[in-house]
Amino acid sequence: PLLITSKLCGGVGMACGGWGGGLVPILEQSIRVSVVVTLLGFLLGAFGDMNKTIGKALQGEDALITGGIFRFFRHPNYTGEVIGWVSSCLAGFLAVAWKTLSSGTGGRVALWKSMAPYLILSVMGATGISFVLATATTGLEFRQKEKYGDTKEYQDWIKKSWVGIKMDPAQKDSNSDEGESEGDKEAKS
Numbered sequence: 089p090l091l092i093t094s095k096l097c098g099g100v101g102m103a104c105g106g107w108g109g110g111l112v113p114i115l116e117q118s119i120r121v122s123v124v125v126t127l128l129g130f131l132l133g134a135f136g137d138m139n140k141t142i143g144k145a146l147q148g149e150d151a152l153i154t155g156g157i158f159r160f161f162r163h164p165n166y167t168g169e170v171i172g173w174v175s176s177c178l179a180g181f182l183a184v185a186w187k188t189l190s191s192g193t194g195g196r197v198a199l200w201k202s203m204a205p206y207l208i209l210s211v212m213g214a215t216g217i218s219f220v221l222a223t224a225t226t227g228l229e230f231r232q233k234e235k236y237g238d239t240k241e242y243q244d245w246i247k248k249s250w251v252g253i254k255m256d257p258a259q260k261d262s263n264s265d266e267g268e269s270e271g272d273k274e275a276k277s
Contacts (some may be wrong), residue, residue, distance in 0.1 A: 115186040122179035129171030132157070136164030152236045154245040162245070163228060166221040167252035177214040180207055218253065225254040 135157050143153035157164045184203045188196045229251060236242035 112186065112190050115182055115189065119179055119182045119186060122175045122182055125175040126172050126179060129168045129173075129175060131168065132161070133165045133168030133172065136161065136168060139164070152232070152239070152242060152245070154241060154249075158245075158249065160249055161252060162232075162249045163225050163252045166225050166228075167250075170218050170221050170253050173214045173217050177210040180210045222253045222255045225252055226256075229254060 139156040139158060140153050143155065143158075144151060147153070161167050180203075184200065184207065188199050191199070232242070
């Protein structure tokens with residue numbers, strides 16, 4: 089997605105020129121926004137990793153990290169990655185649309201055809217990494233609840249922080265009781 093956006097949008101600067109004047113300026117602004125959101129997503133992930141590394145170094149390897157960026161996001165590294173990859177994929181589609189509309193009438197279909205394999209791979213990549221990270225979030229949620237679930241710190245933290253994108257534990261492994269609450273297990277019986 090980044091290569092598609094870079095190749096097709098060489099003439100679009102990051103300076104904002106307003107939202108008026110038809111679809112092309114709106115697409116230009118949308119590309120800018122999606123590129124900034126991509127950057128912010130990956131920065132969120134990097135800050136999450138850094139925050140966790142510093143927290144574990146100071147508090148010990150078994151410490152539950154609830155400060156810094158973890159105050160708002162339970163899994164900022166996973167959440168940031170999903171935001172980064174999905175918005176990067178969106179930027180690729182916006183770049184193709186912008187180039188198609190801003191280059192005149194000739195070659196519109198040809199451009200979409202030439203970029204289709206890259207766009208399909210972008211969607212597959214964003215979908216795949218989102219699935220992997222949602223599954224990882226679900227597993228980590230289960231392990232953290234198992235390890236820290238009885239502590240007041242954990243209970244307060246999960247009330248105030250966002251989990252991010254996760255799988256329904258029943259979807260993760262429908263043949264296992266892993267990740268189910270006691271109420272879920274009793275309802276099955």
